[in-house]
Amino acid sequence: MSESTSSTVSSDFIRDIVNADIASGKYKIGEIRTRFPPEPNGYLHIGHAKALWIDFGVARDYQGKTLLRMDDTNPVKEDVEYVESIKEDIRWLGFEWDGEVRYASDYFEWMYELAELMIEKGLAYVDDQTAEEIRITRGTLTEPGTESPWRNRSVAENMDLFRRMRAGEFRDGEKVLRAKIDMTHPNMNFRDPVMYRILHAHHHRTGDKWCIYPMYDWAHGLEDSYEGITHSLCTLEFEIHRPLYEWFLEQLPVHRPQQIEFSRLNLTYTVMSKRKLLRLVQEKHVNGWDDPRMPTICGLRRRGYTASSILNFLSGCGVTKFNGITDITLLENSLRDALNKTANRYMGVLDPLKVVLTNYPEGRIEMLEAVNNPEDDSAGTRQLPFGRELYIDRDDFREVPPPKYHRLAPGSEVRLRWGYFIKCEEVIKDASGEIVELRCTYDPATRGGMAPDGRKVKGTIQWVEASNAIDAEVRQYDRLFLKENPDDVEEGKDFLSNLNPSSLTILTGCKVEPALAGLEPEDRFQLERIGYFCADRYDYRSDKPVFNLTVNLKDTWSKIEKAHAPASAKKEPPKAVAEAKPEGVEFIGIEDFGKLQLKVAKVVSAERVEGADKLLKLQVDCGEIRQIVAGVATVYSPDDMVGKLIIMVTNLQPATIRGVESNGMLLAAKRKGELRLLTVDGEIAPGASVG
RNA sequence: UGCCUCAUGGUGUAAUGGUAGCACAACUGAUUCUGGUUCAGUUUGUCUGGGUUCGAGUCCUAGUGAGGCAGCCA
Numbered sequence: 001m002s003e004s005t006s007s008t009v010s011s012d013f014i015r016d017i018v019n020a021d022i023a024s025g026k027y028k029i030g031e032i033r034t035r036f037p038p039e040p041n042g043y044l045h046i047g048h049a050k051a052l053w054i055d056f057g058v059a060r061d062y063q064g065k066t067l068l069r070m071d072d073t074n075p076v077k078e079d080v081e082y083v084e085s086i087k088e089d090i091r092w093l094g095f096e097w098d099g100e101v102r103y104a105s106d107y108f109e110w111m112y113e114l115a116e117l118m119i120e121k122g123l124a125y126v127d128d129q130t131a132e133e134i135r136i137t138r139g140t141l142t143e144p145g146t147e148s149p150w151r152n153r154s155v156a157e158n159m160d161l162f163r164r165m166r167a168g169e170f171r172d173g174e175k176v177l178r179a180k181i182d183m184t185h186p187n188m189n190f191r192d193p194v195m196y197r198i199l200h201a202h203h204h205r206t207g208d209k210w211c212i213y214p215m216y217d218w219a220h221g222l223e224d225s226y227e228g229i230t231h232s233l234c235t236l237e238f239e240i241h242r243p244l245y246e247w248f249l250e251q252l253p254v255h256r257p258q259q260i261e262f263s264r265l266n267l268t269y270t271v272m273s274k275r276k277l278l279r280l281v282q283e284k285h286v287n288g289w290d291d292p293r294m295p296t297i298c299g300l301r302r303r304g305y306t307a308s309s310i311l312n313f314l315s316g317c318g319v320t321k322f323n324g325i326t327d328i329t330l331l332e333n334s335l336r337d338a339l340n341k342t343a344n345r346y347m348g349v350l351d352p353l354k355v356v357l358t359n360y361p362e363g364r365i366e367m368l369e370a371v372n373n374p375e376d377d378s379a380g381t382r383q384l385p386f387g388r389e390l391y392i393d394r395d396d397f398r399e400v401p402p403p404k405y406h407r408l409a410p411g412s413e414v415r416l417r418w419g420y421f422i423k424c425e426e427v428i429k430d431a432s433g434e435i436v437e438l439r440c441t442y443d444p445a446t447r448g449g450m451a452p453d454g455r456k457v458k459g460t461i462q463w464v465e466a467s468n469a470i471d472a473e474v475r476q477y478d479r480l481f482l483k484e485n486p487d488d489v490e491e492g493k494d495f496l497s498n499l500n501p502s503s504l505t506i507l508t509g510c511k512v513e514p515a516l517a518g519l520e521p522e523d524r525f526q527l528e529r530i531g532y533f534c535a536d537r538y539d540y541r542s543d544k545p546v547f548n549l550t551v552n553l554k555d556t557w558s559k560i561e562k563a564h565a566p567a568s569a570k571k572e573p574p575k576a577v578a579e580a581k582p583e584g585v586e587f588i589g590i591e592d593f594g595k596l597q598l599k600v601a602k603v604v605s606a607e608r609v610e611g612a613d614k615l616l617k618l619q620v621d622c623g624e625i626r627q628i629v630a631g632v633a634t635v636y637s638p639d640d641m642v643g644k645l646i647i648m649v650t651n652l653q654p655a656t657i658r659g660v661e662s663n664g665m666l667l668a669a670k671r672k673g674e675l676r677l678l679t680v681d682g683e684i685a686p687g688a689s690v691g
Numbered sequence: 692u693g694c695c696u697c698a699u700g701g702u703g704u705a706a707u708g709g710u711a712g713c714a715c716a717a718c719u720g721a722u723u724c725u726g727g728u729u730c731a732g733u734u735u736g737u738c739u740g741g742g743u744u745c746g747a748g749u750c751c752u753a754g755u756g757a758g759g760c761a762g763c764c765a
Contacts, residue, residue, distance in 0.1 A: 016707085039765050074764065131763050140761055142693045176763055186694045188761050197763035216765050240695050240760050263697085263758090274765095316714060318704050320697090323758050327702045330715055340728060375728070406726065415724060449724045460724050529725045557726045 012319035032064030040082035042274040043289040044089045050265040068097035075203035089297035126161040144184035221245040229257040235264040266325040269479040293480040304534030304550030309338040347462040348512035348527045352391035360388040370418040389466035396461040406459035415460040421446040469511040472545040476505040606638035
C-alpha cells in the first residue's frame with residue numbers, strides 16, 4: 001500500500017504498458033479504468049485477491065477507477081448467494097469499487113443489438129448443428145475444422161432465426177448464433193465461436209426475460225467496452241482469447257479496451273481451482289467455504305489472517321507472466337510479521353500438566369504483572385494470578401531431557417514467564433506410568449522472573465494458575481494437503497488422495513489465562529511460545545472460548561530436536577526398510593553411503609545402558625576418544641568389546657539414544673537374525689580411514 | 692507434431708545494452724524473561740548452442756523445458 005506514495009509509477013510489465021499509453025497520449029492520468037469481473041458462482045480465494053490487488057492497484061496508481069462487475073452470463077451456474085460473499089470479501093480486503101456493483105446482465109439488450117449488427121454485417125449466423133456436431137467439425141489442435149452446412153444462410157434468414165431464438169421458439173441446444181470467421185484458423189477460438197446459446201433458465205437478476213445468453217468471448221469485451229475500461233487485466237489462460245476479444249471489438253463501433261494477462265497465483269500445499277474447492281466443500285472434506293484451511297478469503301479471515309498480511313504477501317509476489325508456484329511460507333511469514341507487531345501476548349497451555357509448588361502457601365493467590373506486547377509499549381501490562389497449583393505444557397517437561405533441552409526436567413530449574421524460578425523435585429505418575437503431576441519448589445526471591453543472585457536459567461516457559469484457568473477449545477490447523485502440489489498423484493487417483501488427514505486437530509481442555517474469556521470474535525492474539533490464534537468468528541463465546549490456530553511461531557527447537565533424531569526418523573517419506581531394528585540404530589540410504597566416513601576404532605571401555613537391554617555405551621578411540629551407543633548387547637557383553645578394533649562411521653550428527661549421547665555408529669551385519677560385529681584384524685592404528 | 696506464452700539462487704521477484712540486486716527459505720553468530728522478535732554475517736542464480744555488440748540476463752536465431760488452447764464454462 002505504501003508504494004502508492006511514489007510519484008513515478010514503476011514497475012511491472014502492466015504498468016509499463018499503462019505508462020506508455022499515457023506517454024503516447026492515448027489516455028491521461030485519471031482516465032485509467034480497470035475492473036474486477038468475478039463470475040458469481042463461487043467464493044473468492046487468494047488468487048482473486050491477487051487479481052483484486054492488481055486491478056485496484058493499477059487504477060489507484062494513476063488516480064483511476066476500478067469497477068466491480070458480476071460476470072453473470074450463465075444463469076445455470078450462478079447465484080445471488082455468491083454475489084453477497086464476493087462483495088463482503090472485497091470490502092474486507094480493503095478495496096472500494098467505484099459506484100454501484102455492475103452486472104453483465106444489465107448489458108444484455110445492448111449486446112443483443114450488436115449481435116444483430118454482426119448478423120447484418122454477415123459476420124454471424126445461426127447454426128442448427130447439435131453441440132456434438134459442432135464439437136466434431138471444429139477440428140483438433142492439429143487439424144482444421146470444417147464449415148457448418150448452415151454457415152451460408154442469408155442475412156435475412158439469420159436475423160429471423162436469431163429473433164425467434166430470443167423469442168423462445170426453440171428448445172435448449174437446438175440452435176446457436178456463431179461468429180463467421182475461419183474454421184481453419186490455427187487459434188481454435190476463431191473457428192466460428194458460439195456467441196449465443198439457448199438456455200431456458202431462470203436468471204438470478206433478469207428472471208425469465210432472456211432465454212438466450214451470450215458466451216464469454218462475445219460478452220466480455222463488450223462488457224469492458226460498455227464500461228469504458230481502458231485496461232482489462234486478467235489471467236494467463238485468457239491469453240489465447242485476446243485475439244478474438246480484439247476481433248469482436250474491431251467489427252463494432254465501440255470503445256476498445258486493451259486486455260493484458262498476468263500469471264495467476266499458485267500456492268504450495270493448496271488448490272486454487274473453483275472446481276476443486278467446490279468439491280472439498282460439497283464432499284465435506286472441509287467444513288464449508290470459510291473453513292480455516294481453505295485458501296478462500298473468508299477461510300483465511302476465519303483462520304485469523306489480516307487483510308494487510310495478504311496484501312503484503314501479494315506485493316512481494318509481484319506481477320509477471322511467469323507461471324510458478326509460490327511457497328506458502330511466504331504468506332505465513334507475512335502473517336507472522338503483521339501479527340508480531342500487533343497481537344497481544346497471553347499465556348495458555350494446550351496439553352496441561354499439573355504442577356504443585358510444595359513450598360508455596362496453600363490457598364494464597366497473588367497478582368503478577370505481565371507485559372502485553374513487547375513490540376508495542378502502548379499495549380500496556382496486565383495482572384496475572386499466581387498460586388500453588390499451576391498448569392504447564394506437557395511438552396515443557398521431560399523426565400529424560402534430550403541434549404540442549406532448556407525446559408523443565410527432574411532437578412532442573414526454569415523460569416515461569418513473568419513469575420518465579422521453579423525447580424522440579426518429584427514426578428508423580430499414575431498406575432500406567434503416565435506423568436500426572438509435578439512437585440516443584442519455587443524460589444520466592446525470583447518474583448517477576450529475575451534472580452537477585454544473578455543466576456541464570458536456560459529456559460522460560462508459560463503457565464496458567466489452576467484455580468483461575470479458563471477451559472478452552474483450540475482448533476489446531478495444519479496444511480490441507482500433504483504434497484506441495486496436491487495434483488501430483490498416482491495414475492487413477494486425484495488430488496483428494498493427498499489430503500492431510502491431520503489438517504485439523506481439535507484440542508479440548510486447554511487451559512488459558514482469564515483475560516482470554518473477554519475477547520470479541522475475530523480478536524487475534526499470541527499464546528506465548530506457541531503461536532498466533534484468533535477467537536473464532538462464529539463459535540467463540542466468553543463462557544466457551546474457541547480459538548483457531550492462525551499460524552505457529554517459528555520453532556527453532558523442533559529443528560534442533562529433529563537434527564538430533566536418528567537418521568532413520570529424518571528420512572521422508574519414511575521408507576519401510578526397517579525390519580525389526582534395534583533401538584537407535586540408524587539407516588542410511590544407498591545414495592548417502594558414499595558420504596560416510598569410515599574409520600577403524602579401538603574400544604576403550606564398554607558398559608551396559610541402564611533400561612535398555614540391547615544397548616552398550618562404548619568409549620572408542622578413532623583418533624579421538626568418542627562415546628557411541630551400539631545395539632549389540634544381545635550378542636556381545638561389555639567384556640567382549642573392550643580392546644576390539646571395530647569399524648565405525650564418524651561423520652554422523654550426534655544422536656541421543658535412551659538419553660545417552662552417541663557420536664558415531666559402529667558397523668555390524670545381521671544375517672538370519674544373528675548379529676555380528678565387523679572387526680579388523682592386525683596392526684591398524686585407531687583412526688585410520690577405511691575404504 | 693498446430694497455435695499462444697513463459698524461462699534469473701531452494702521459492703518468488705528486480706536489473707529497460709553497462710557492477711546480477713531484493714525478500715523469504717537455509718546456515719553461523721550476537722542480543723533476548725517467548726527456543727519468538729531484533730541485529731550481524733554466510734551459502735546459493737541468468738535453461739542450452741550459435742550470432743549482433745567495445746560490452747548481452749536483456750537484442751537476433753536455433754534448440755530444450757514448462758504452462759495454456761479442441762465447453763452451447765468463465
